[in-house]
Amino acid sequence: MSTAVHGHTHGHDDHAHHPTGLRRFLTTTNHKDIGTMYLWFAFAMFLTGGVMALIIRAELFQPGLQITHPDFFNQMISLHGLIMVFGAIMPAFVGFANWQIPMMIGAPDMAFPRLNNWSFWLLPPAASLLVVSLFVPGGAVAAGWTLYPPLTVQMGMGMDLAIFALHILGMSSILGSINIITTILNMRAPGMTLMKMPLFVWTWLITAYLLVAVMPVLAGAVTMVLTDRHFGTHFFNPAGGGDPVLFQHVFWFFGHPEVYIIAIPAFGVISQVIPAFSRKPLFGYTSMVYATASIAILSFLVWAHHMYTTGIPLEAQLYFMYATSLIAVPTGVKVFNWVATMWKGSLSFETPMLFAIGFLFLFTIGGFTGLVLAITPVDIQLHDTYYVVAHFHYVMVAGALFSAFAGIYFWLPKWIGRMYDEKLGKWHFWLSFITFNLAFFVQHFLGLAGMPRRIPDYALQFADFNMVSSIGAFGFGLSQLLFLYIIVKAIRSGEKAPARPWEGADTLEWTHLPTPAPYHSFETPPLVK
C-alpha cells in the first residue's frame, strides 16, 4: 500500500521520562517497552519449548526406549505444544502488534496502556505454572496439547496447573485483543481510513476478533474438565454418562480458529515485507483484506475435520470436507497476490525477504498437505500419524516462525536503531531452511508409512527417516542460537541504521518517524492523505 503523508515529521519525542532498570519494565505503559517484553518472553518460551522438542527428537533418534520414561515423553509432547502455541508464537505476534500497530496507524500508544501492561504481566505466572507442573506429583499434563478427556479427567494435579495457566493466558489474550480492536477502531490518524491501513494492521484487527470469539470457548472447555475432575460433574467422563467427543467438538471450535490466530498475523508481516523488497505496492490490497476476513469466517465452520475418526455421520464428514477445502480459495488468493507483488518487481534478497520467500514456499507446502488431510477418506488413513505432525509444523514453524523472523529482521533497525549482520542473517536463514526441511519433510514419509504420533518407540522400518529428522531438529535448534547471537550483536555493536534502511518500505513508521523510533511517537497525529 502506498500512503502519501504530510505534516510534521515528529514531535518532542525524544524526551523519554521513565524509570530505569527493573522498575521501567514492571511499571511501563509504553507500547514499545511492552512489545519488547512480549518478544523476549516469546523467545525465552521458544527456547524452553525447543529444548522439549529436542528431548522428544533425542528419544526418537533410534527405535527402542533411549533416554526418557514413556510418561515423561508424553509430558514433553504436551508441554512442547502448549508452550509453543500459547507461550511462544502467540506472544511473539502480540509483541509485533504492540510495537507496530500504534506506529503504523499514527497513534501515540495503545488505547489502554495500563491494561496492556497487565496483559503482558499475566503471561510469566501462567508460563511458570506450565513449567512448574513438571515437578508436582504425577508430573505435567501428558495428554497432548489438545487435552482430550478422559485422560485429562484422570491425571494428577499437573493438569489443574495447566487449566489454571490456560485461564490466565486466555484472560491475557482477551484483554490484549480488546485493547488492539479499540486502538485500531478509535485511534487512527486523521485520513487513515480502514482501507488505507497497512495490511499488518488489518490482519491484527481480524485476529483480535477471532481471539475474542474463541478464547472464552477454550476457557469454558477446560473449566468443564476442571469441574469433571473435582466437582462431580460428568460432562466428558463416560463413566458417569458423559461424552468425551463433546470435548473434542468444543476444543476444536476454539482450536481451528486458533490455527488462524497464529497464521493471520504471519500473513500480515509477509504482506509488509514482500512489497518492501519488491519495491512495488502490494498486489490486490482489497482482495487481501477480504481474503483474510474470509479465512477468519471459514475458520469457525470447519472444526470437525479434526474429528473424522470419531464416528461423525457421513453427511457431516462431507460437509466438513467441502467447507475445509473452501479455505484453499482465499488462501490461494493471498499466495497468488504475494507472487504477483514480486512479479516484475525490483527484487533484492536481504534476510527479511529470504525468510518471506522461505515462508511462501514452505507455508504453501503446509497448506497443500492440509488440503490432503481435509479429504475424509485420506485423513482416516493418516489421522494421528507423523503426516499430520509434518503438516502442522510446516504451518507453525515455516509459516508462523519464519514470518516472525522476517518481521524481526525487517523492523529491528526501526526498533533499536542498529543494523543486524546481514551475512550472519543469511546464514541463519539458510541453516534454518535446510535443517527445518531435514527435520520435517521426512516426517511426511513416516506418516504415509503409518508411524503414529505421540509414541516414544517405533518399529524398525521407521529408523532411518527418524534419524534424519532428529539430526535436522538438532541442527534447527542450534541455528536459533545463531539468531540469538545476531540479535545481541546488533543491539550491542550493530552498525547505526540509516533512517530508511529499506527504501521500498512506505508505512508511517518508516516515512514519518526517525530511526530508532523515539520513546514517544505521534503525540500529534500525522495527517494521512
Added chain:
Amino acid sequence: MTARSTAMNKERERKNVRTALSIGLVVLVSLAYFVYNVWQFR
C-alpha cells in the same frame, strides 16, 4: 496541553472505554450463553 486538547483526549478515552466495554459485554454474554447451553447437556 491546551484545554481543547485535554477535552479531546477525555472524549477519546470515553470512546475507547465504550468500545472496550461493548466488546467485553459481547464476550461475557456469549460465554454465559455457552455455559447455559452446556449446563443443559450435563
